[in-house]
Amino acid sequence: ESLTAVGSYVQRIWKVSNYWRVPPNNLRNSQTETKKVLIVLSDTGGGHKASANSITSALNELMPQGLEIKTVDVLEDYTLWFSNRLYNWWVTIPQVWGGIYSTTKQVHDLPWPLDTRKGLELTYLEGFTRCIQEEQPDIIVCVHPILQCSPRACLQVKQGRHIPFVTVITDLSDVHPWWFNLEADRI
Numbered sequence: 001e002s003l004t005a006v007g008s009y010v011q012r013i014w015k016v017s018n019y020w021r022v023p024p025n026n027l028r029n030s031q032t033e034t035k036k037v038l039i040v041l042s043d044t045g046g047g048h049k050a051s052a053n054s055i056t057s058a059l060n061e062l063m064p065q066g067l068e069i070k071t072v073d074v075l076e077d078y079t080l081w082f083s084n085r086l087y088n089w090w091v092t093i094p095q096v097w098g099g100i101y102s103t104t105k106q107v108h109d110l111p112w113p114l115d116t117r118k119g120l121e122l123t124y125l126e127g128f129t130r131c132i133q134e135e136q137p138d139i140i141v142c143v144h145p146i147l148q149c150s151p152r153a154c155l156q157v158k159q160g161r162h163i164p165f166v167t168v169i170t171d172l173s174d175v176h177p178w179w180f181n182l183e184a185d186r187i
Contacts, residue, residue: 038137039071040128041144044087051143051170070135074147078127101176108177117178120146132163139164145171145178 039055041048052071059069072078090097104116112118128147132140140163142148148167166186169179180187 034066034068035138036136037067037069037139037141038132038135039069039141039143040074040131040147041071041142042075042087042146043073044144045091047170048143051168055141055143055168070137072131072135074128074131075124078131079124104178105176117146117148137163139166141166141168142184143168143170145176148178148181148184 037059039052041052043049049071056069056071059067090100107114107116109115124147142165164185165183167179167181167184169175169187171179
């Protein structure tokens with residue numbers, strides 16, 4: 001069983017490693033009639049994915065034609081970060097999850113290295129940038145607070161065009177400050 005787990009992780013490393021990927025050289029024509037909406041999330045819990053699905057359904061109802069909508073779990077598909085599995089373990093121990101949540105709220109916007117968000121961002125910014133390069137969206141809709149580095153990733157790959165970045169806050173009872181990135185076009 002442990003050999004299977006190691007083999008699975010090696011395959012994941014190969015899949016998501018940005019060092020072995022060639023940047024796409026065929027840019028989508030942003031002037032085409034079909035616009036691409038990229039919904040980004042980390043599938044932690046169920047609410048972020050449910051929100052992404054609801055947004056997809058609403059957009060398909062409002063504009064049945066002319067939109068291509070794709071939902072991507074950036075951390076799972078483009079980084080070696082293990083947040084989804086780690087989160088599922090953390091929440092089984094409320095004291096651990098509560099401690100992490102309250103600590104990250106308290107250190108938000110402190111100088112590096114005290115603000116954990118700034119350190120975490122370094123672990124997935126390159127993968128997020130790769131996602132944008134490969135997907136070539138016309139707009140990005142983010143439904144997860146940890147992915148608020150997206151505006152920086154957009155600046156790195158926009159290639160002369162503005163990629164609007166919209167944050168949809170999905171945590172309604174106790175909103176973490178990581179949601180509020182002032183570089184986003186809309187919150």
